Amino acid sequence: MIMEKIELKxxxxxxxxxxxxxxxEIIIIPNNEFSKKKNYYFNYGTYYGALNNEFVPKxxxxxxxxxxxxxxxLEHKMFESKDGIKPFDFYxxxxxxxxxxxxxxxxxxxxxxxxxxxxNLEYLLTFVNSPYFTDENVAKEQGIISEEAAMNDDxxxxxxxxxxxxxxxxxxxxxxxxLGTVSMIKKITKEDLYACYNTFYRPSNMFLVVGGAVSxxxxxxxxxxxxxRFNLEKDMDIKIKHYKEPxxxxxxxxxxxxxxxxxxxxxxxxxxxxxxxxxNKVILDLYFNMIVSLCFGSSSEFRxxxxxxxxxxxxxxxxxxxxxxxxxxxxxxxxxYPVYINELENYLxxxxxxxxxxxxxxxxxxxxxxxxxxxxxxxxxxxxxxxVNYHKVIDNYVGLIKNMNITTMREVISSLDFSNKAIxxxxxxx
Amino acid sequence: MNYVKKEMGAYNLHIIKTNLYKTITVKIFFREKxxxxxITKRNFLSRIMMLGSNDYKTKVELTKxxxxxxxxxxxxxxxxxxxxxxxxxxxxxxxxxxTEEGNFEKSLDLLDSLIFNPKVTNKAxxxxxxxTVYEEYKADxxxxxxxxxxxxxxxxxxxxxxxxxxxxRGIGYLEDLExxxxxxxxxxxxxxxxxxxxxxxxxxxxxxxxxxxVIREKFKINTFKKQPxxxxxxxxxxxxxxxxxxxxxxxxxxxxxxxxxxxxxxYERNYPLSLYNxxxxxxxxxxxxxxxxxxxxxxYYVSSTPNKLDNLIIIRGGITKDKSMDAVNIVKKLLxxxxxxxxxxxxxxxxxxxxxxxxxxxxxxxxxIIESYYMIELLxxxxxxxxxxxxxxxxxxxxIAVAKKVKMNTVYILExxxxxxxx
Numbered sequence: 062m063i064m065e066k067i068e069l070k071x072x073x074x075x076x077x078x079x080x081x082x083x084x085x086e087i088i089i090i091p092n093n094e095f096s097k098k099k100n101y102y103f104n105y106g107t108y109y110g111a112l113n114n115e116f117v118p119k120x121x122x123x124x125x126x127x128x129x130x131x132x133x134x135l136e137h138k139m140f141e142s143k144d145g146i147k148p149f150d151f152y153x154x155x156x157x158x159x160x161x162x163x164x165x166x167x168x169x170x171x172x173x174x175x176x177x178x179x180x181n182l183e184y185l186l187t188f189v190n191s192p193y194f195t196d197e198n199v200a201k202e203q204g205i206i207s208e209e210a211a212m213n214d215d216x217x218x219x220x221x222x223x224x225x226x227x228x229x230x231x232x233x234x235x236x237x238x239x240l241g242t243v244s245m246i247k248k249i250t251k252e253d254l255y256a257c258y259n260t261f262y263r264p265s266n267m268f269l270v271v272g273g274a275v276s277x278x279x280x281x282x283x284x285x286x287x288x289x290r291f292n293l294e295k296d297m298d299i300k301i302k303h304y305k306e307p308x309x310x311x312x313x314x315x316x317x318x319x320x321x322x323x324x325x326x327x328x329x330x331x332x333x334x335x336x337x338x339x340x341n342k343v344i345l346d347l348y349f350n351m352i353v354s355l356c357f358g359s360s361s362e363f364r365x366x367x368x369x370x371x372x373x374x375x376x377x378x379x380x381x382x383x384x385x386x387x388x389x390x391x392x393x394x395x396x397x398y399p400v401y402i403n404e405l406e407n408y409l410x411x412x413x414x415x416x417x418x419x420x421x422x423x424x425x426x427x428x429x430x431x432x433x434x435x436x437x438x439x440x441x442x443x444x445x446x447x448x449v450n451y452h453k454v455i456d457n458y459v460g461l462i463k464n465m466n467i468t469t470m471r472e473v474i475s476s477l478d479f480s481n482k483a484i485x486x487x488x489x490x491x
Numbered sequence: 492m493n494y495v496k497k498e499m500g501a502y503n504l505h506i507i508k509t510n511l512y513k514t515i516t517v518k519i520f521f522r523e524k525x526x527x528x529x530i531t532k533r534n535f536l537s538r539i540m541m542l543g544s545n546d547y548k549t550k551v552e553l554t555k556x557x558x559x560x561x562x563x564x565x566x567x568x569x570x571x572x573x574x575x576x577x578x579x580x581x582x583x584x585x586x587x588x589x590t591e592e593g594n595f596e597k598s599l600d601l602l603d604s605l606i607f608n609p610k611v612t613n614k615a616x617x618x619x620x621x622x623t624v625y626e627e628y629k630a631d632x633x634x635x636x637x638x639x640x641x642x643x644x645x646x647x648x649x650x651x652x653x654x655x656x657x658x659x660r661g662i663g664y665l666e667d668l669e670x671x672x673x674x675x676x677x678x679x680x681x682x683x684x685x686x687x688x689x690x691x692x693x694x695x696x697x698x699x700x701x702x703x704x705v706i707r708e709k710f711k712i713n714t715f716k717k718q719p720x721x722x723x724x725x726x727x728x729x730x731x732x733x734x735x736x737x738x739x740x741x742x743x744x745x746x747x748x749x750x751x752x753x754x755x756x757x758y759e760r761n762y763p764l765s766l767y768n769x770x771x772x773x774x775x776x777x778x779x780x781x782x783x784x785x786x787x788x789x790x791y792y793v794s795s796t797p798n799k800l801d802n803l804i805i806i807r808g809g810i811t812k813d814k815s816m817d818a819v820n821i822v823k824k825l826l827x828x829x830x831x832x833x834x835x836x837x838x839x840x841x842x843x844x845x846x847x848x849x850x851x852x853x854x855x856x857x858x859x860i861i862e863s864y865y866m867i868e869l870l871x872x873x874x875x876x877x878x879x880x881x882x883x884x885x886x887x888x889x890x891i892a893v894a895k896k897v898k899m900n901t902v903y904i905l906e907x908x909x910x911x912x913x914x
Binding site: 095096098099100147149150155156157158159174202203206207208210211212217321358359362364369371374375394396421428429434435436437 | 510511512513514549550551554555558559561562583585589590619622623626627629630631633634636637638639640739740741742743774775776780784785788789790791792809810811812840841843844845846847848849851852854855856907
């Protein structure tokens, strides 16, 4: 078999790509020949996450609503099997590690190990393609996931995060935690799980990314042979309900009393994506991340100032991409709320970046890309992120960084609009 | 991979030559006897030292300098290893062949400046930096109670033995923070630089002679040699299991169980104990996970960790409100079964596989490689290949012998309740 070879430019790394007849996209990132490292990393994922709660289930024709949190619930339930052998037990036999993660956009099953690569890959492909849901095992999981939700709710940072999303988004499922809520979790049935599984866990809606001590031909053969045991066909597109999220925030201010000693603040500035001239999502994200690094990172005067004046004890900043909306998010442990808010808003109104700073940070980012190629797990994670966010592998990331320029940077900054915001504060009771 | 250790007088230099990485990693370990009153000062010191030096007056200046050196990454961490307080300051930077000639040496200069040229005037740390660290650190200490898992662990260990080093809070103490001044912090700094045990590791595609010379020239440490102390902590004796409960406003119970390890031999501590713990609560196929989470759905997370130098195993779990005692009873039953030798051979095989995989995982990260050599230096443990051989030979009888030396010491439950804390 001849696989497509992709050279990752400027970082001296070759990866391999193949799309099987059933639609599964496979990306393989082998170590260099001389490497003595033995670990391999699998990530088998579906483009299905907490965002997809309303869609036309496979074999039906009507748009159907499912309880929030079902993608995460389904992820837990994939660890059941008819013969009673659990993936945890299977992988433990070779000292390997298995886990799974649900995000808003995807569900990923990961395996890491350094023994019995073939058997471990076969088993991953097998268990994710063998759902086994019963009323009993669904009821059992409701208990476990309720504890997971309780653990999250006991964390005040999470409470602030959960509430800000609720107050920012009216329609987008970002307004609800990935886990759902306990009352939603309790409504999930095994029939719901099969409907979601059959719709989204299909090769044409999935990907397999493999990295580390592997040979591309062998991985391809194992995958093709294993999947041949299942009756998998290439599918048509899945009809998913899309939301046009209104730009206006739902609730602009909320104060929650909590058991905190240091106030937790979460803020979101919601803006329309259409306002930005750059339509290429990869490039737009690069500029957003650059703004975060330069204006809010350790080299920024703003961060230095808020530290020195003891306005916050820690703070984080990032952009959230929600379909037609871009939200600039702030999360902080606040020591002096009124002054911090005031300084932040002034700063946001006058954001600016110097060319020499942009060039310096480009150098930093390029160095990081080179360092990353030492770590197969990082490379796998990167490719998975690219697939989930952009549905493609970016083969010239360093080139895109090099092309960043101050003119475009300033244009992106001028398109930012911080007028439409929501604030959530978790404050102590005393 | 080629390893050499060199005595440099006041410190040891360890050079690990390998072409597995495009980076060069340097890690300097400072360690001293663990005294409770020094923990907070030591944390304070690493925080303030990472803010700048006389050559880099602000964090902004320092960060920009790091970025100009192709994103050299410098960080510091503190921990306790048995009776030692251990601080690791590390540097990771691309090899000059990927950047430019001299970049590595300039990176070392920067590290050197942070450690040996702190922002100090008249034997006192810089006032602005001091106040910044003070406020941030204070907020972190105040927030401690907000994280129920960490809080429960701290209280669980204090309930086990609040006099012993095992209960020292790694994050530090508010009352000790209040005693720190710019002046006494500097005295402590001088003490660390002069009296701590120091080991320096360099890992990468480097020339041994060159590294030896450059380190000798840049790191002029002249510590007074002291007699090493024993890392192993004295056992926490127990006659009967202590039970401590506390209430907090929370959605679930946080359960901590400490298990004392009595009269373990060094061999037992390094080998059968690891397997015993892996079987009990080491991973997602362990007895604790299977019985408490999978069979009884009482928890989302539950696991056990051996603190082998503390002669302790710690079990942690987030348990359904009001159901902690059910989990405790399951643990009691599991411990009894292990003691009675009811261990499936299959579980032992899995535990060994888990261990050998972890050994092969070491070369995936320069910091893991350095850590494994550091443990050989500090604790005199076997090298990796000897470890693999010995672990594979451990017998079921040896694991049972360890099981008989395990005693449930303390059960601590931070009970979730709707009303607000305080009994």
